[in-house]
Structures are given as structure tokens and as C-alpha cells.
Amino acid sequence: MVGLRHAGRTVCAVLALGLIAAAGPAARGEQPAPVAAKPDLCQRAKFRVVIDVGHTIDVPGAISARGIPEYAFNLQLATQVKQDLVAAGFDEATLLITATAPWRGLFERAQRANSMHAELFIAIHHDSVPDNLLQTWQYAGQQEHYNDDYPGYAIFISNDNADRAGSLLFGRFLGKELQARGLQYTPHYTLPLMGHRRRELIDAKAGVYRYDQLIVLRETHMPAVLLEAGSIVNRQEELQLASPERRTLTSAAIVAAVGDFCAARAKPVEAKATTAVKRVNLAAPPR
Numbered sequence: 001m002v003g004l005r006h007a008g009r010t011v012c013a014v015l016a017l018g019l020i021a022a023a024g025p026a027a028r029g030e031q032p033a034p035v036a037a038k039p040d041l042c043q044r045a046k047f048r049v050v051i052d053v054g055h056t057i058d059v060p061g062a063i064s065a066r067g068i069p070e071y072a073f074n075l076q077l078a079t080q081v082k083q084d085l086v087a088a089g090f091d092e093a094t095l096l097i098t099a100t101a102p103w104r105g106l107f108e109r110a111q112r113a114n115s116m117h118a119e120l121f122i123a124i125h126h127d128s129v130p131d132n133l134l135q136t137w138q139y140a141g142q143q144e145h146y147n148d149d150y151p152g153y154a155i156f157i158s159n160d161n162a163d164r165a166g167s168l169l170f171g172r173f174l175g176k177e178l179q180a181r182g183l184q185y186t187p188h189y190t191l192p193l194m195g196h197r198r199r200e201l202i203d204a205k206a207g208v209y210r211y212d213q214l215i216v217l218r219e220t221h222m223p224a225v226l227l228e229a230g231s232i233v234n235r236q237e238e239l240q241l242a243s244p245e246r247r248t249l250t251s252a253a254i255v256a257a258v259g260d261f262c263a264a265r266a267k268p269v270e271a272k273a274t275t276a277v278k279r280v281n282l283a284a285p286p287r
């Protein structure tokens with residue numbers, strides 16, 4: 001009991017120190033300033049976020065444990081995310097759907113986001129496992145494939161993206177918001193059994209992996225992440241992912257993370273003007 005109480009006091013002290021440090025010198029020795037003290041300069045109505053529906057109706061990605069194509073899950077979740085973003089004031093949120101098959105279709109997605117001058121790109125997917133890790137079962141009279149070992153979301157960014165720091169920042173916000181709603185990421189991409197699909201975990205708290213080669217992440221000119229919202233080959237998680245409750249939870253996390261990111265990236269108008277002048281000066285030829 002003594003140990004626990006001591007530990008509790010230590011945690012409180014650390015938290016209090018953190019709050020004082022975050023509040024800045026003026027607040028030291030006084031009451032901690034509220035966290036929301038910084039004004040939110042995000043202009044939601046102008047912030048262009050693209051929600052990319054992974055795969056196409058003809059090449060629909062993974063097949064769930066009950067035989068449903070991934071594309072159906074992606075379309076349903078992405079549609080809700082778009083609607084929830086607009087409801088939250090992100091009027092410029094755009095759903096990106098293409099019927100063009102890969103590889104051309106993947107480049108087309110990035111090009112469309114680039115031509116829109118989007119400020120954030122989020123690809124919506126649902127996860128499976130490599131074929132050698134799948135088992136078979138009978139469902140509704142059909143032989144289907146499943147793997148119950150690796151439930152959870154996963155977030156991917158590419159180091160080759162034009163704004164790698166922005167991609168990682170959004171990935172971290174997204175992981176934090178998903179976890180705040182009780183969801184957990186899957187750590188299985190780090191396992192040797194994943195073979196060439198093994199990935200480097202670059203944020204072990206938020207669940208952000210590095211996947212440089214993903215075309216939609218490396219060809220986009222704006223911060224970009226790919227979200228695997230959960231495993232549809234996991235027989236239990238598939239049922240959750242198909243439910244309105246889970247979609248609402250994931251969508252709320254995405255909307256909150258977009259809000260976090262927009263606020264973090266927003267600058268006062270004066271600061272933007274100064275940056276523009278500096279750029280012009282740098283671009284001028286030496287005399």
C-alpha cells in the first residue's frame with residue numbers, strides 16, 4: 001500500500017511538473033494554465049482533406065472471414081468519415097473513389113489529391129494477413145479463410161512522402177485518438193513471420209509503421225497516411241468492423257485527429273505572410 005501511494009504521488013508530481021512546464025514561465029508557481037489556452041487557428045471550412053477509398057469495385061482487396069470484399073468495408077467507413085468531417089465543419093472534405101485498376105489507379109489517386117492541392121490525404125483500408133497465415137473454415141456453406149491472431153488497427157506513413165514530418169504528426173494524432181476510444185493497434189507487422197511484409201514500427205505508442213513504397217503515400221505532395229481500420233479476416237473483429245458502432249468510433253477518431261492536425265498546422269496570417277516574403281528573397285538570383 002505504501003509503495004502504491006508513493007507511486008501515486010510520484011505520478012502526480014510528474015504530471016504537475018509537466019503542466020507547469022507546458023504553461024510557460026509566466027505560470028510557474030501559479031495554478032497550471034488550462035490546456036486549451038492556445039487559440040485554435042484552424043480554418044476548418046478551408047482545410048482540404050481527401051479520404052481515399054482503398055481498392056476498386058473490380059479489384060476489391062482482401063476478402064473477409066465471411067467472404068465480404070474489403071472494398072465494401074472501405075467504402076462504408078470512408079463515406080461516414082466524409083460525412084462526419086463535413087458535419088464537424090470541414091466543408092472541403094472529399095471522398096476519392098477510382099475505378100481505375102492498380103497500378104495506374106494508385107498514381108491517379110495521388111495525382112487527383114495533388115491537383116486538388118489537398119492539405120491531408122487519408123487512405124482507408126481494412127487489413128488481412130499473408131496467405132500462408134490463413135486458415136480455412138465453413139461459413140454459410142462456403143469455404144472461407146480467416147486468421148484470429150492479429151486484431152487491431154495499423155497506421156502507415158512513407159519516408160518518401162513530400163512532408164514526412166506532417167505525415168508522422170497526423171499518424172500520431174490518429175493513433176492517440178483511436179486509443180482514446182478504446183481501440184488498439186496490432187504489433188504483428190514487426191514479426192519475422194511477416195516476411196517481406198514486415199515493417200518498421202516508428203511510433204510504438206501510436207502504432208505508426210513505415211512503408212516507404214506505398215504509391216498513394218509517396219506520390220502525394222501533402223501529408224499522407226494509410227489506415228488499416230482493423231482485421232477483416234479476424235472472425236470477431238470482422239463483426240465489429242461491420243457494425244455502425246465501430247464505424248462511428250473510428251470515424252470520430254479520424255475527425256478528432258484531423259482537427260488536432262489542422263490546429264497544429266495553422267499559423268497566424270502574419271506569420272504566413274513573413275514566410276512568403278522570405279521564400280521570395282531566397283528564390284531571387286544572387287547579385
Ligand SMILES: [Zn+2]
Nearest residue numbers: 054061125126
Ligand atoms: Zn487494402
